Amino acid sequence: xxxxxxxxxxxxxxxxxxxxxxxxxxxxxxxxxxxxxxxxxxxxxxxxxxxxxxxxxxxxxxxxxxxxxxxxxxxxxxxxxxxxxxxxxxxxxxxxxxxxxxxxxxxxxxxxxxxxxxxxxxxxxxxxxxxxxxxxxxxxxxxxxxxxxxxxxxxxxxxxxxxxxxxxxxxxxxxxxxxxxxxxxxxxxxxxxxxxxxxxxxxxxxxxxxxxxxxxxxxxxxxxxxxxxxxxxxxxxxxxxxxxxxxxxxxxxxxxxxxxxxxxxxxx
Numbered sequence: 334x335x336x337x338x339x340x341x342x343x344x345x346x347x348x349x350x351x352x353x354x355x356x357x358x359x360x361x362x363x364x365x366x367x368x369x370x371x372x373x374x375x376x377x378x379x380x381x382x383x384x385x386x387x388x389x390x391x392x393x394x395x396x397x398x399x400x401x402x403x404x405x406x407x408x409x410x411x412x413x414x415x416x417x418x419x420x421x422x423x424x425x426x427x428x429x430x431x432x433x434x435x436x437x438x439x440x441x442x443x444x445x446x447x448x449x450x451x452x453x454x455x456x457x458x459x460x461x462x463x464x465x466x467x468x469x470x471x472x473x474x475x476x477x478x479x480x481x482x483x484x485x486x487x488x489x490x491x492x493x494x495x496x497x498x499x500x501x502x503x504x505x506x507x508x509x510x511x512x513x514x515x516x517x518x519x520x521x522x523x524x525x526x527x528x529x530x531x532x533x534x535x536x537x538x539x540x541x542x543x544x545x546x547x548x549x550x551x552x553x554x555x556x557x558x559x560x561x562x563x564x565x566x567x568x569x570x571x572x573x574x575x576x577x578x579x580x581x582x583x584x585x586x587x588x589x590x591x592x593x594x595x596x597x598x599x600x601x
Contacts, residue, residue, distance in 0.1 A: 336492050338549070339565060346560035347575040355574040363413035369479045371407045372421065372523060373443075373462060375400045376428075376477055380439050380463060389433070393425050420524070427527040431519070437465025437473050441507060446498065448506035455550045459498040459506065471516035474498055482520035482530040491565070493542060495520065499534055500543045515539075559592040 338345050347353050378399050383392065400421050404414040441464040449456050463475040474495050483492035495518040498506075505512040515534045522528035552558045562579035573581075 335494060335497060335546070335549075338553070339491050339493075341562065341573060341575075342553075342560040342564055343562035343579050344573065344575050347578055350560075353575075353578070363408065363410045365479070367408060368413070368417050371403055371417065372479050373477060374407065375403045375421065376462070377443050378403065380442055389429055392429055392432075396425055396429075397422060423525075424523040424527065427529075428521065428523065431521055431529055435465065435467060435473055435517075437467045439463055440466045441509060444507065444509070446501050446507040448501050448504055450550050451547055453547070453550045453554055455554070457497065457501065457506075457546075459494065459501050461495065461498045464502070464507070464510070467516055469516070471514045472499075472502055472510070473516055474502070474518045476518075476520050478520050478522045478524070480522075480524055481526075482522040482528050484530060485532055488520075488530075488532065489538075489542070493546065496532075496539065496542045497546055500539050500546075503539070556594075557592075 334345060334349075375396070379392075379396050382395075382399075387395070397418070400418050404418055408414055408417075441461070443460060443462060444464075445458055445460045447456055447458050461474045462477050465473040465475065467473055476495050488496055499515040499518055501507065502510065502513055502515050517531055517533050519532075520530045522530075553560075562575070562581060563573065
């Protein structure tokens with residue numbers, strides 16, 4: 334949720350402070366979110382059950398068999414099953430190539446880590462799709478993306494999830510591992526284009542990212558910091574779940590945000 338807090342703070346306010354959830358559509362249709370959940374389930378099952386002596390060809394067949402079973406159970410839309418399976422089939426060779434690239438051993442799969450952020454009273458939780466232990470004893474954190482992986486510049490400014498997960502790992506945020514040095518993080522794209530964005534960990538950069546994150550948490554702990562709507566959205570042409578609540582349309586992106594106190598004795 335860190336990316337949302339940076340790009341659209343009002344969405345965090347609406348969802349987690351006001352506890353407002355967007356309603357499901359009256360008529361269900363296949364959505365990208367559903368595809369993402371199912372693809373992650375397929376890859377989780379694939380990694381957990383992989384034999385040590387499996388060849389690439391055998392791995393590919395097993396991956397697609399798992400995909401067929403998960404999609405059959407996970408979505409009631411036959412056309413979506415066919416389309417999503419075909420997309421994964423196109424990405425399978427790219428996935429397996431990167432899977433074997435660093436000779437890492439998966440040690441944590443979809444496991445939640447947690448770490449307290451200084452004296453802020455805030456706890457950061459992170460769930461990398463996969464953490465591999467490399468032969469040299471360091472870690473490789475992997476996140477699968479059914480959409481476009483974030484660029485390195487986007488990771489440093491907005492999409493900080495894996496960078497912060499790496500900082501958590503080095504600080505002992507994953508209890509089963511203890512404090513462990515991180516060698517790299519990777520976003521592996523499973524959409525069109527066979528994209529993978531790998532970042533070798535620069536420990537000075539990691540320390541700077543952590544310091545900025547602590548500053549961000551401290552800023553929002555101050556009641557004077559407002560939760561601005563659409564602060565730095567990636568695509569302005571798309572609607573966001575809480576646009577109606579923030580009355581977007583009655584104001585423009587170029588308008589200066591106007592703070593209003595809410596809650597407490599001083600609220601108007």
